[in-house]
Each structure stands twice: as C-alpha cells, then as structure tokens.
Amino acid sequence: MNKALYILGQLSDQDVDWMLAVGHAKQVPPGTVLLREGEEADALYIVLHGTVSVSSRSSDGHAIASLSRGEVLGEISLIDNRMPMATVHALDDVTVFVLSRERISAKLVHDTGFAARFYRALAVFLSDRMRKSSAPHVVAAGVALTDEAGDATSGRSASEENIHLAISRFDRLMNQMGGPNDAVLLSGNDLTIEDVARVAYQSAPVQVTPLARERVERSRRVIDRLAASPAPMYGLTTSLGALKEMRIRSEEIRQFQENILMSHAVGIGPEHTSAVVRAIMLTRLNGMARGGAGVQPKVFELLVDMLNRGVHPTIPSRGSIGMSDLAPLAHMALPLIGKGEVEYRGRRLPSKVAFQEAGLETVTLAAKDGVALCSANSASIGHGALVLRDAMHVLACADIAAALSLIAFQGNTSLFDERIQAVRPHTGQLICAERMRELLAGCGLVRGTCSPRSIQDPLSYRCVTQVHGACHDAMAFVRTMIEIELNSTGDNPVVLPEHGIVVSNGNFHPAGLAMGFDTLGIVLGQLTSLSTSRTIKLMDPELSGLPPQLTRHPGVNCGFGMVQKPLTALNAENRFLASPASLDFIPVANSIEDHATNATMTVNKANAMLDNLRYVLAIELMSAAQAIDLRENAALGPASQAIYETIRGVMPFITDDAVLSTGIEAVHQLLANGDLLAAVNVHRRPGPAV
Numbered sequence: 001m002n003k004a005l006y007i008l009g010q011l012s013d014q015d016v017d018w019m020l021a022v023g024h025a026k027q028v029p030p031g032t033v034l035l036r037e038g039e040e041a042d043a044l045y046i047v048l049h050g051t052v053s054v055s056s057r058s059s060d061g062h063a064i065a066s067l068s069r070g071e072v073l074g075e076i077s078l079i080d081n082r083m084p085m086a087t088v089h090a091l092d093d094v095t096v097f098v099l100s101r102e103r104i105s106a107k108l109v110h111d112t113g114f115a116a117r118f119y120r121a122l123a124v125f126l127s128d129r130m131r132k133s134s135a136p137h138v139v140a141a142g143v144a145l146t147d148e149a150g151d152a153t154s155g156r157s158a159s160e161e162n163i164h165l166a167i168s169r170f171d172r173l174m175n176q177m178g179g180p181n182d183a184v185l186l187s188g189n190d191l192t193i194e195d196v197a198r199v200a201y202q203s204a205p206v207q208v209t210p211l212a213r214e215r216v217e218r219s220r221r222v223i224d225r226l227a228a229s230p231a232p233m234y235g236l237t238t239s240l241g242a243l244k245e246m247r248i249r250s251e252e253i254r255q256f257q258e259n260i261l262m263s264h265a266v267g268i269g270p271e272h273t274s275a276v277v278r279a280i281m282l283t284r285l286n287g288m289a290r291g292g293a294g295v296q297p298k299v300f301e302l303l304v305d306m307l308n309r310g311v312h313p314t315i316p317s318r319g320s321i322g323m324s325d326l327a328p329l330a331h332m333a334l335p336l337i338g339k340g341e342v343e344y345r346g347r348r349l350p351s352k353v354a355f356q357e358a359g360l361e362t363v364t365l366a367a368k369d370g371v372a373l374c375s376a377n378s379a380s381i382g383h384g385a386l387v388l389r390d391a392m393h394v395l396a397c398a399d400i401a402a403a404l405s406l407i408a409f410q411g412n413t414s415l416f417d418e419r420i421q422a423v424r425p426h427t428g429q430l431i432c433a434e435r436m437r438e439l440l441a442g443c444g445l446v447r448g449t450c451s452p453r454s455i456q457d458p459l460s461y462r463c464v465t466q467v468h469g470a471c472h473d474a475m476a477f478v479r480t481m482i483e484i485e486l487n488s489t490g491d492n493p494v495v496l497p498e499h500g501i502v503v504s505n506g507n508f509h510p511a512g513l514a515m516g517f518d519t520l521g522i523v524l525g526q527l528t529s530l531s532t533s534r535t536i537k538l539m540d541p542e543l544s545g546l547p548p549q550l551t552r553h554p555g556v557n558c559g560f561g562m563v564q565k566p567l568t569a570l571n572a573e574n575r576f577l578a579s580p581a582s583l584d585f586i587p588v589a590n591s592i593e594d595h596a597t598n599a600t601m602t603v604n605k606a607n608a609m610l611d612n613l614r615y616v617l618a619i620e621l622m623s624a625a626q627a628i629d630l631r632e633n634a635a636l637g638p639a640s641q642a643i644y645e646t647i648r649g650v651m652p653f654i655t656d657d658a659v660l661s662t663g664i665e666a667v668h669q670l671l672a673n674g675d676l677l678a679a680v681n682v683h684r685r686p687g688p689a690v
Helices: 003-010 013-022 074-082 103-109 110-130 158-175 193-202 210-226 250-264 274-289 297-308 326-337 351-358 369-374 377-411 418-422 428-442 464-486 511-538 561-577 599-631 639-647 661-672 677-680
Strands: 024-028 033-034 045-048 050-054 062-068 085-089 094-100 184-186 204-208 268-270 312-314 316-318 342-346 347-350 494-498 499-501
Touching: 003 110, 013 094, 013 428, 013 464, 033 050, 033 110, 045 103, 074 103, 074 110, 074 561, 094 103, 103 110, 103 418, 110 158, 184 193, 184 274, 193 274, 193 464, 204 210, 204 274, 204 297, 204 347, 210 274, 210 297, 210 347, 210 494, 250 326, 250 369, 274 297, 274 326, 274 377, 297 312, 297 326, 297 369, 312 326, 312 351, 316 326, 326 351, 326 369, 326 464, 342 351, 347 351, 377 428, 377 464, 377 511, 377 599, 377 639, 377 677, 418 428, 428 464, 428 639, 464 511, 511 561, 511 599, 561 599, 599 639, 599 661, 639 661, 639 677, 661 677
Parallel strands: 184 204
Antiparallel strands: 024 094, 033 085, 045 094, 050 062, 050 085, 268 316, 312 342, 342 347, 494 499
C-alpha cells in the first residue's frame, strides 16, 4: 500500500475536506525540483500522476529510487523540523497535490485530533515498511522507499482495515483535477458524493471496472442456478411482502418480474430533476456493482448505457417509506422493459421512442431482475448525496455571510483567535475559525484601523464558530452515512456469490441515513436561525449604530425593514421542517412491515430547507452590503472585498425605496450557482476550494 493510502486511511473525512480546501493540484514539467536536499521544504506533496526521482549527495546524484502515484514527499520534515535528506525532481509530466508547510504546520499545532491521526498514520506506515524491508532503505526527502515491486510488501497492517475509505479519499484528491469529461469508475467500493455530483450535474461519463463486471456475472450465475431449485426463495420463487407465502411457478417468473416493476410504480409527484435522476441511477448501478443484486449483466449494462446516453426515466419524488425505495426505483426501471416515460435531449418521450432515437434495446427480465432493480434505497441515497454536497457549499456561504455581517456590524474579530479556539478543539469549530480568519483577513477590524463597537457582541455574532463548527461536525457524520450507503449492498434478498447462496436480510433498513438527514435538518435550522438573528441586529440602530432599517432617509423610506417578514417566515418554515420524519410511520403489508424510516422524506425536506436557507443568506448578504455602504469607514480585506463586489454586481446600493425582491432573487442565484463561492475562492490562500 502506498503512503498516501496509509495516511488517508487514518485521517477523517473532515481532515480530507480540510486538505481539499487549503491544498491545490499543481502540474510540473520534467526536471522540476520539488524538494532539494539541505534546503527548507515549503510544502508537502502527494503524487497524483507521473514519476519523480529521488537522489542524494551520498549517492553522487544518482537516483536512489523512482516514486509514482500515491507517494508523499516532505512529511518527515514536518516531524523533526529538519531539512530534506534528498532531492526529488520530476522525471516526466507530474501532477502533485500541494499542501503548504505553513498551513499544515499550523494545523498540526492547533488541531490536536488531526495531529494525532496524522502522526499515527506516519508511524504505522514507517514501522510497517521497516519491519517488511529485507535491507535498510534510505528515508529520503521524507519518503520511506518502497520495495522492488514499487509498493509495500504484502501483509495486513493497521491501515488496511480502512483500505476502501483510503482509496475513496485518494480519489477525492484525484478528482480535484477532474473535469466534467473525466469518467467516473464504478467499482462498488469507492463512490463519493463528489463523483455523484459530477455525474449528476456535469454529465460525467460512467465506466465499470472489470472486477465489478466479474462480480455481477458471478452473482448472476448463483441466481440462474437457484431459480430452478424447488426451495422457496423470497422474490425468486415466492411473491413479495404480504404475499410472501405464495409460490411463483417457473413459467411465471418472467411475468412476475415485470409485474413487480409495474405494480410498484406508484410514485407521486413532483418529479425529480434530471440531475437527481442521474444520481439515483448511478447509485443503483454502484450497488449492483458490488455483486449482491444478482441482476442479469445485460440489464446492468442497459442501465449504464441509459445513463451515459442521457436517457433519464421520469421518477416521482414521493411514494417511498424508506424501506427500499420501491416506488421511485420501479419508475426508474420501467423504460428497461419499454414502459414509462423518459426525458431525452430536453424532451419528454415514451421510453420506446427515446430508446429508438438513442440506439438502445429493451431487455427481457428473468429471475430476480425486477426485485434487484427496485429493492434498494438508491433514491434516498443518490438524492441525499447531492443534498449533502449542496449543504456543504451552503455552510461555506453561511461563513461568508457571517464574515460580511460582522464587518457591517463592526463586531469583534478576536473571537476567531487561534488561542481561543484551541481551548475547545472541536474539529469543525477549528475549521470554521480558520475560514473566518481567511474571510476577514486584511479588513479594518483585523488591522486595527477601526475598533469594535461593543466589548461583547450578540450571540449570533459571537458564537459563529461554535454553531457553524458543530454544523460542520454533524455534516461529517451525514457524509459517513451517505458514503457507506453509496458503497453498500442493500438488496433483499442478497446474493452472496462467495457462498453460492441467496439470503433474506434487513440491510434495506437505512436507519443511519434517515437519522443523518433528520440531523441535517436541525443543522440547516440552526444556520437559518443564526443568519436571521444577525440580519435583524443589523437593522437595530441601538445595537448596530446604523440608520434605522438600513436607509439614509428613514420615514419617507421604509428601507430594508420589510425584508424581516420573509426572513422570519423562512425561519419559521425551516423550524417546522426540522421536525424529524424518521419517527413517523404506520405498519403496512399486513403489519409484516411494521417499521419504516421515511428516508426519502428526510432527504426531500432537507432539500427544501436548503433552498430556504439560501434565501435567508441572500437577505443577510444584501443587508450586510447595504450596511457597509452606510458605515462608510468599513475597510474591507481581499476576501471581504470580493464578497462585497460580487453582491454589488447584481444589486446596487439602495438610496431610496425600491423593489427588493429582485435583489433577493439575484443574490440567491449567486449562492445557488456557485458564483459567490467562486469569487471568494480566488482570494483564498492557497487552495482553490472552500
């Protein structure tokens, strides 16, 4: 196992998110020196593509080793604070992921949890290599050299328990370089929310690994053998749900599998967008790629072709109770047998017409195919992956809004001091404080050219890192739930090809997913409440020192006073939607199915709350920009200036009363399409992503 996988296997998803936020990918031509012996290293590097050569003075400049994808350079200097022991230069066109020494050193000092995980990863890696080496190897430039095969020798180590997570996290680093045309590989093991977003939003093509295809074929052989058996097997030779005791004759199997799709297609609108449909299709395919579904390979391949050719089934967003998304997935599968409708090239068409135009052919279902297509939670998982990804972006926008409001309010920036955060080192809080310091860098409040108006600000300003940080930690929990589910088999019954059996089970119960998205609802409610409070405080002259309702001519002008109404209405709506849905269920199927999660509902309501929050943050941002113009002496820094100018690019200063809803929509669009984040990211140091 290469060093990057050792390290990433020990880190947390939040650690990797931080790396992606502060690091960046860099392409270097052949001959470029990355590390020089005896000279201070300014960065830690992870090799993503290409090959580097390691040499030292003791070797008279001759290469000690060649290192490639997945190796880490320069980390030992972070441990002993000494100069690199060798020189590393690019042998060909090399792409590296770069983490500045300054940033990672500060992280190791102030985030003790990260430091413990990082140092443990290095200790595990280096001890493993030393024990397995047959002869002493040079530790050059912070790299324990591999054996002759170019990798660590075989044998189980502590980090191998996390190999799938490590590979997934390395792929996230790789995807930092990825464009919309780069294919997403389906292995069944390492799909991430970023992969789902690329396929859903950017129409990235999908490819299937040979191992995944082999699993699909092996599982199918088990089904073909057992379908002829006289033994009752749920969904193969018996009916479903309350009819589970009724046997299906061999000559009825094909019709039964088609009937499953038609009888289960009971979804209720509104319909999912094409992006969400693509996420659902991708998620179901990755579940099948694990081999537990037992679907015919030709059925699997047809679903891949539909996704890659942009043939999107119409899938209603309601109708599942979250114990396998039977209804939405049945709608997804109907076109495979020539039923239902699809969206193709911007048109809604009967599936047969679209298939003819796209060059596709329907399939004939056989044993278990119908069950395999719809017996999973792919609707809630796929949609949930997109909702969580968007929620992470909105949390970054909430940090941006809080920073601009703090400048407008002329509040205290000492709250974000590293020493204050270090005494309560929750990972999310530390990350949020670091973001806030970046966003406020160079402004008058930080440089001391203007002073805070009060010794102690209202809690909605004073506790930003505590609340936003807790939201960050909660989202990390939800991410864990989502990415485990993305790479799991939730089929019932499930095929165990290694044992040649099919087993009924309860893996279709997504309790963690539903609880995670109920938690995400509370997170979004907290962010909504805090933003609402900050905005209202800006309009209170006694607290802010600004003109009433943020207008220079109050009385004849009502200013921004009326925006408090939609603001508090949206806050009330999000408080209502934050109520848990995972506790509401009624027994069905003659009480055999006496428990449910409503997972799709938890995802749908989180999605609705997300857009409400965007509007709330839009109102806060436009109010903060107005307040900054009224303040007149509010000196901005590079990032805050970029925020202000981006807002002003779609909404000018309001001198006299005007229709504000147009401005609200325009600023909301900046949040929804990512323009605000993009404008701020230009001024981050040094990474390209919040």
